[in-house]
Amino acid sequence: MVKQALITGANSGLGLATARALAQRSFNLILLCRSEQKGRAAQAEVQKANPAVRVDLVTADLADLNSVRQAAAHVKTTYDRLDVLINNAGYTPAKLEFIDTIEKSFYSSHIGHFVLTHHLMDLLKTTAAQTGDVRILNLSSAAYLGGRTARFFRRIDDLSPTFAYCDDKLANLLHAKELAKRTAGQGITAYSVHPGAVRTNFGADTPGFLGKVFSLAGPLMRTAEKGAQTSVFLAAAPLKAIGASNNGGYFADSQPKKVYNRDATEEKAAWLWEKTMPFV
Template structure:
């Protein structure tokens, strides 16, 4: 039994798996959210090896299927009335444009799916945040690709949108969500951050066509290992709050330090608009 409990989405491979193992080694109990039962069981066994003394559990949900997200969230809150850390790690790079309810699928899964999950878990997060281990922490994986994102494209069906810019939009939305979540939960025992893990060498994006796929392929030898890429998420999940800095709530982190952002769409007004626009999906 660990000292804290962390839930990680997309925890069966890459960054998510590396993050889960690192937190297990720091005596966290782990809850893994995966898309298939087989991958969940395999990840559970893998993470358990990192520290046999902690509890490792898993649940199944597809972030592009909001009914499955709500069902999993209900199961999780019933079993875990207190949740110390939520890491919205699962990421998607669109191999081709697909749409769910008229919204580009990777944006739907990466932003809307995580938004719905987080809101359904807020009760467990606030309950943990009110305890001795508080505040609870929500960590959303973004990327430096946010630089190419544009809020004007959010929620729109754009048939000629490139996979590259679809990915950039996802990452901008993740950053804005983390920013607004900090404002929405201020004083309620929950803090929120977004993270750039660096260019990480995983299977993520391997099948992406066009320019973005070429970048993933050519940059492979220069990329970080998943263990290195997970370090900032692990830092934000486990470091004392004084090391993170109370004033950095809602901030964007890379290399375990807060960073300035450079996109005209990153402001309080856009963050609040995104929250309001997404809330009906909850």
């Protein structure tokens, strides 16, 4: 059977590069994008990478949970399998915005992906029961180092956009950690991924010092194709190559890495899960 992957934020940058690479590895793809227009362009590009696979588009805004639930319901009624879920979408906020007192990039990057994953879990478990191998990938970043769980779910008006982004990436890492624990023994594995410093439009609107760093570092950064390699490895490599003991782990350059953040604990991961569940 042909494997099927769903990738959020697949219309540009890392998401698009990951979709192209998986198409070339004969995966059928579901591209989940906010903009239908950009999504259609990406769909055509990914299809060109391998005309033999199926490439479908689903639109949803991760900052709008009704839209996320509707997209998940559509996927569950349209498809009978989902082998890989890649929670890839994310952005560096140019300025602070809030949804129900929660910083918007955290809302979409963590809560939106949590709700999507929750509502797709039945389909993921059905597939895992048949294949014994379903994978969930959360795009994190080395920026998790600056994340603090004490800031999660709180309106902090003077929070810097940089630290808001760091919090998102820590949440993505903790979500993968807890997912691995809660699905253990069910044929599902979960990982968080640092793609490296990637040359995309990412950070283009970021103000101040961090924005200057992004623009100056551009020529030194890796291509989206190179940045996608760890996601592609975790989606497509044999489980043996990834290592059973690395379920729930944090990967960079296709290798498991140690995590250095005092908040990256099993207790904090469980706390975050319980704190996010009311949103589903």
